[in-house]
Amino acid sequence: MFNIVHKEMLSSNIVLFDVEAPLVAKNALPGQFLIVRADERGERIPLTICDNDPVKGTVTLVIQTVGAETQRMADKLNEGDCFADIAGPLGNPSELTDMDEEELKSKKILFIAGGLGTAPVYAQLKWLAGKGVMADCIQGARTKDILILVDEMKAVCGNLYLATDDGSEGIHGNVTTALQKLWDEGKRYDLCIVIGPMIMMKFACILTKELGIRTIVSMNTIMVDGTGMCGACRLLVDGKVRFACVDGPEFDGHLVDFDSALQRARLYATQEGRLLLKYREGESHHGGCGVCKD
Amino acid sequence: MAADMMKKIPVREQEASLRAHNFKEVCLGYNKEEAENEAARCLNCKKPGCVEGCPVSIDIPGFISRIKEDDIEGAYKVLSSASALPAVCGRVCPQETQCEGRCIRGIKGEAVSIGKLERYAADRARELGLKPVRENEENGIRVAVIGSGPAGLTCAGDLARMGYDVTVYEALHKAGGVLVYGIPEFRLPKEEVVEKEIENVKALGVRIITDCIIGRTMTVDDLMDREGYEAVFIGTGAGLPRFMGIPGEQALGVFSANEYLTRTNLMQAYDIDSRTPIMVGRSAVVVGGGNVAMDAARCALRLGSDVHIVYRRSEAELPARAEEVHHAKEEGIIFDLLTNPVEIHTDENGWVSGITCIRMELGEPDASGRRSPVEIPGSEFRIDCDMVIMALGTSPNPLIKQTTKGLEVNRRGGIIISEDDAQTSRDGVFAGGDAVTGAATVILAMGAGKAAARGIDEYLKNKHKND
Secondary structure (H helix, E strand, C coil), X not given: CEEEEEEEEEECCEEEEEEECHHHHHHCCCCCEEEEECCCCCCCEEEEEEEEECCCCEEEEEEECCCHHHHHHHHHCCCCCEECEEEEEECCCCHHHHCCHHHHHHCCEEEEEEHHHHHHHHHHHHHHHHCCCCCEEEEEXXXXXXXXXXXXXXXXXXXXXXXXXXXXXXXEXXXXXXXXXXXXXXXXXXEEEEECCHHHHHHHHHHHHHHCCEEEEECCXXXXXXXXXCCCCEEEECCEEEEHHHHCCEEECCCECHHHHHHHHCCCHHHHHHXXXXXXXXXXXXXXXXXCCC | CCCCCCCCCCCEECCHHHHCCCXXXXXXXXXXXXXXXXXXXXXXXXXXXXXXXXXXXXXXXHHHHHHHCCCXXXXXXXXXXXXXXXXXXXXXXXXXHCCHHHCXXXXXXXXXXXXXXXXXXXXXXXXXXXXXCCCCCCCCCEEEEECCCHHHHHHHHHHHHHCCEEEEECCCCCCCCHHHHCCCCCCCCHHHHHHHHHHHHHHCCCEEECCCCECCCECHHHHHHHCCCCEEEECCCCCEECCCCCCCCCCECEEEHHHHHHHHHHCCCCCCCCCCCCCCCCEEEEECCCHHHHHHHHHHHHXXXXXXXXXXXXXXXXXXXXXXXXXXXXXXXXXXXXXXEEEEEECCCCEEEEEEEEEEEEEEECCCCCEEEEECCCCCEEEECCEEEECCCEXXXXXXXXXXXXXXXXXXXXXXXXXXXXXXXXXXXXXXXXXXXXXXXXXXXXXXXXXXXXXXXXXXXXXCCCC
């Protein structure tokens, strides 16, 4: 069992947990992820790692309540409770971790963080800051209230450019609008690392390809075991079948087939929607609409 | 006494039309009278072929003769000294090609039903609360076993019995490997059988740590250098599922058998209380002819789909256990043999709508000795379906290889071991099971775990001989 030592709501639908998982905390590197299960009947959920403290033996998880399972985690798990399972760190560390400090310092790196993607981007920026490298970052969200970890982000990056779709904070527009703006102002980068919703990564990659910036994305596919067994996380990269859990999760964004990945991400959408409805409405939902027979 | 000594005592089963709609065990097993009558058919041969046919060399006439005398404790002692998982083996071994395939009774009539008798003895022993026992004093030497599937559990159990201090590391949240994520409940009950057998291995002093992925959470070198293990056994099983590379394989509704089975079995998605989603199609096509294909097909059937199995060779070449093929047919699964998929079709939203297959004929024998299938030109036809499950085997998991320096693997990615002692190219690191051979059976993995336990024992005895 994995104890929750701290819980914090970052916005109305995003929650942060610090959880005791000493081996994971000791070995986690930026770019890696976890599989988490709330309790004995729970689903295995892949989550990115926002932070890890090898001394305290804790990892920081940030969860957005997108389905019944994540909603349940946010509602039911509190400080002093436990996650039944935390398995990781999974996936390959970021290619940045293979570079020496000199190489890192020679690169102009731009991160693009969309929504919840801010959490894993923070892990990478913090790791770089520890090496004395302050990369730039565009952090985007729909609106001001769901821009998360802004102070923490500021502390570990060079320039932090905020962008909101509704213009309530920072640049008015999405992350690609912001990138185009920076480019037009004469900013240049050698490497772009984009983490966020798949649709955002797709459009960011279309722009960075035009601009000729090498781009890495982190693919948040459907997963079950996360260790290289089930094959649920498969996607096409450069026309070949790849598995996000053991070949990724980071891939060359210009080679990822986003359209088929976006399509596969919808696989359980209907079932997830029904489960969420059932969870939210509980006994009051009797399926009178005729859509949900269960 | 049975009227016809030439024939097996039939085993009671759940009726096909009933079991096609539930996940309860298909085979109900022998009762005392049936078991004793079947045991009486054993001729107690001087040179028993059945023992030679058994990958873990169980003294088969030995345990059968004790069943005859209703000495369950004695029968279990014989079984448990050779096998860590007798209640599992009695249910999932391909007896027809192993022990029962060598039975003298089989020459003129039907072989003795060794598998069903093994199951009977192991199930009765469990009801009586019997546990396996250590053979030697604890020696305090620590050994790590990676993977809690059949190879790992067998290796761990044997080493513990010899006196070693054994810890098993499991990547998933539950111990058992393929016994929990792969083989379905209706063939191998989890709570009553698998969990109890694992409890028995623990009763020998084996510790099992779940949620720990060796190659990620810790490495093989961490285990040896930091955690103080003097030997390591790698039994990580088969790896990533293979796909065919045909058009449409990324469509919504195309699954690997591993994913479909893991959702159904490990995550128990068939249970209304489980929160893991699973797709239930109206009509499913399962591609492949092995045990995994049969398991996936029969799970899909039980969840409510009509099911076709598409296999490119003929019935004689089906690699699955005969009993599973027989059960699958009884339950109403349609076999399209000598048939191979060429393309998966989708509707306007990207969901599977059908599969085009081509008829095959058998040509010359290939490297495996099986006649290789050849396409019959122009014989394409379409099967309408909304789900396709690929059960085409697996390729080895790369994690341990990538993170263990000096660990050699073969062309296909299987770990290379010495035939004498199961040691890998790394000193003190042993391996066995699917991680070495590629996808095989539970019992072959157990045989490999057993051989590695002997290899580890010799290695450590040699290392400590001057202590």
